[in-house]
Amino acid sequence: MQTGRYFAIWVLSVLCSQGATLSGPVIPPMTENQKQGVLFIDSLSVPSPGEVFVAMNKACRPNWATLVTSSSAPVTTERSQLALAVGVLAANGYIAVEAQDGQQVKNVGREMMQVAKSLGISESLMGRGNSLMQFADNNDWEALAEELEATENEVKATMVGQKDKELIALTSAAAWLRGLDVATSVVLASPTLEGASVIEQPALARRLSLRLGDLPGRVKQGDRVVLMRDSLNQIALLLEESGKDPSPEKRRDKIQKIHDLSASMVVSIMASANVSPTPLMQPSPKPALSGMSQITAAPTNTSTHSSPSKP
């Protein structure tokens, strides 16, 4: 550990003394062959909600405290829904970190553990849960942000171990969608749509949708997964149009639709088993300029959760 610290200091010293040098030789553009060989890996190719929120902070300084929502893990035995819920909860954790709301981070941590229990993977995550609580108690926000991503990734890793590899794509897509839900709230609250460029990522939305299309039949045909894919397709199209639209009114209208789609999907993900998936494009309240929390409020579930075994 000591060596690591000395090395870090050494790296900084070298950067300071030599300066960072611009690469010497001219680098040619990518060839078509190279573009064909580009990989997409879940853990790095999908931005974490924290990464999106850091960019939002620079674009428009959101009032995160008004965006914190308390949502309970869904009571369900459907593993694909639980995988989606992990993503939503992780994103909620990042919102709580940005709001520096330690209690809410703890609540999210507990809910994530609950979902992990429902997935039958709680034991390997106990350490993570304890770390989240400890960091929250110490108001260590940077460590919390990293720990949230680590927790989400550990859930994914355990899914791989349990032959549930396909569920990873659902967790990543849900985390991004919940981030989009919140980020669109923030953008719509700005009269000049500040931060819109941060959310306009049609390529990512399309890619996530394609990955859901590649899931095995039984997972792909689940109601929520079908809804999720439809939402992502519609969102990709709207994001593409929104980025090109010079008219602020039309752009706002498109971002509103994106918000409605993502918020509706998040509600559906967090709904308990006896609640059928929310239809797409359900009318949702117009965003207020403040107090966004009511827009994305997920249905409240009972506080007692069943712990179904793997179906």
Add this chain to the structure above:
Amino acid sequence: MGILPIMMPIPTLHASGSGTVESTVNQPLKEEVSQESRNAAPPVPTESRRLALETASAFENEGFRLRDGEWYNSLSKGQAAFLQVTLFAGNRYWFVAASAENSEKMRIVVYDASGKPLHGDSWQDNGAHPGSRTALGVAPAVSGMYFLAVELLDAPASFPVDTCLVYAYK
């Protein structure tokens, strides 16, 4: 400290438009899944990963958040590997690649969606420490899809070399 703040801001970079994604969208799933599995599984405590994380800790000390993920490659001399990433305007990024082998020359390049390389701050270790390390800092002017490349420019050994890449953002 305050070294990076002196060095930063990284020169503003220019990316041209949002480009197209079709080239990466239709990748064979087989390759994707195998990479997925490697990265989703608990990280194998390789020496290249340890060196990459050790180097990246310099940036963590300066307020950068490290992504909890790594990208492993086995590269031969002259070979490059490419990864799609989404970067955000306003954020600053440091990508760090490392290998346990000594005296290797690696290069990290970030290309915009159209395939043009971005300029950034690059750093290469001087061989004073065991292993080989390189880093690239960029601050994209446009949010969107980018391609990350790790290339093994030169290596004393003729066999493929394991490399690990991590990244941090702020």
